[in-house]
Amino acid sequence: MSSIPLDHGGNLDSAAKHYGGKRQDWLDLSTGINPKAYSLNSVQEADWKALPDKLANTEICLAARKFWNVPDKADILAVPGCSSAIAQIPTLFSPGSVEIAVPTYNEHAASFQFHGWKTLTKSKSPRARVIVHPNNPTGKFSELPDPAPLNIIDESFCDIAPLRSHIARSAMPGHIILKSFGKFWGLAGLRLGFAIGDPFLIKALRQKLGPWPVSGIALRIGTKALQDYDWANNTRNRLKIDIARLDTLLMTLKAKPIGDCSLFRTYAVEDAAQIQKQFAESLIWSRIFPYSNDWIRLGLPPKYDWSRLENAL
Numbered sequence: 001m002s003s004i005p006l007d008h009g010g011n012l013d014s015a016a017k018h019y020g021g022k023r024q025d026w027l028d029l030s031t032g033i034n035p036k037a038y039s040l041n042s043v044q045e046a047d048w049k050a051l052p053d054k055l056a057n058t059e060i061c062l063a064a065r066k067f068w069n070v071p072d073k074a075d076i077l078a079v080p081g082c083s084s085a086i087a088q089i090p091t092l093f094s095p096g097s098v099e100i101a102v103p104t105y106n107e108h109a110a111s112f113q114f115h116g117w118k119t120l121t122k123s124k125s126p127r128a129r130v131i132v133h134p135n136n137p138t139g140k141f142s143e144l145p146d147p148a149p150l151n152i153i154d155e156s157f158c159d160i161a162p163l164r165s166h167i168a169r170s171a172m173p174g175h176i177i178l179k180s181f182g183k184f185w186g187l188a189g190l191r192l193g194f195a196i197g198d199p200f201l202i203k204a205l206r207q208k209l210g211p212w213p214v215s216g217i218a219l220r221i222g223t224k225a226l227q228d229y230d231w232a233n234n235t236r237n238r239l240k241i242d243i244a245r246l247d248t249l250l251m252t253l254k255a256k257p258i259g260d261c262s263l264f265r266t267y268a269v270e271d272a273a274q275i276q277k278q279f280a281e282s283l284i285w286s287r288i289f290p291y292s293n294d295w296i297r298l299g300l301p302p303k304y305d306w307s308r309l310e311n312a313l
Contacts, residue, residue, distance in 0.1 A: 030287040032264035035302040037186030047216040056219040063226035071171035075202035082193035090115035096127030139259020156180035192218040272296040282312035
């Protein structure tokens, strides 16, 4: 498989340079981050001054185990964003072939390629396999094939539908499930995620990341959020309502929704670049893809910015 261009959402500086306006003037819908973030009120002054202690790390892992119903035999590692784990996971096995269906989140292929792996879109007997569930950017959920020696299941967007999680696989040898905190809880800048899986692999990953990989602030906020089941349930319900509203709005462009992820929606349209330009002229940033002329992806706007999106249409 050839190298995949590392396109990402959130590149507002480029948008502002091309279309004008200041960064703060833009409505960024190019990412799939929850626009209504979890409260930061739990931060204490000591969290800024002291190194994160062992107890704080233990507490967040216990909260994560309960929230995601992690099997007892699986280990949990809090990481400074899933991207840090993605960058290191290929080093846990000697290089071979890795199956990564496309299109999907391109950092996985980039990391495996960097570490000398051969990336394939389909293989009968790969040494490793990556599945993004639900997929990004399509938003489609996946059934899992028979396992490979190393299996990475990226569930960064799966907290919208916990019953569809493959977390039970985390107790199986050779499996790692990735959980993002920034997407569902709307705090991507906090840089918090989790690698959950085979204790042998998690132990090796823990050693590679070194001591204190996650800040005390992230540990405290993450622990509180993972214990707030009412917030999570209310958020899931709100996201379902909001994504349906977005689908209805985009019908004016004859856009056909793809997938079933309520944090973002990818649409099939006639000319994605032209529609992105139409939004950008109203200082609304969306995401298009170098491998598709007819896909455009939008996240959800904050409560008081729906009118901006409606006016742009």
